[in-house]
Amino acid sequence: MPYDPRPTSEGGNAGIDKEFSRKAPTGKFRVIGVDTFDGGDWLEGDFDTLVDAQTHADDETRGKQMLKMHVYNDQGRHVGEAGSF
Numbered sequence: 001m002p003y004d005p006r007p008t009s010e011g012g013n014a015g016i017d018k019e020f021s022r023k024a025p026t027g028k029f030r031v032i033g034v035d036t037f038d039g040g041d042w043l044e045g046d047f048d049t050l051v052d053a054q055t056h057a058d059d060e061t062r063g064k065q066m067l068k069m070h071v072y073n074d075q076g077r078h079v080g081e082a083g084s085f
Helices: 050-061
Strands: 029-035 041-047 067-072 078-084
């Protein structure tokens, strides 16, 4: 599917803040994946520490193109990222 920035509920690719939240559960860190080719995004997982979340994001994006992973804390604040366009 080509890039469409609209939420999935409106026929687009973006699920963040509609199908899942940026905010991790209390005391955890959430990794969100983004396919920068088509704009699709997904909840990759929740992790106990920032180091674990960042390591997962780094490992999943290593050697790949057009894949980004973003790390959010339990306040919904962006605290890390990995990958490239």
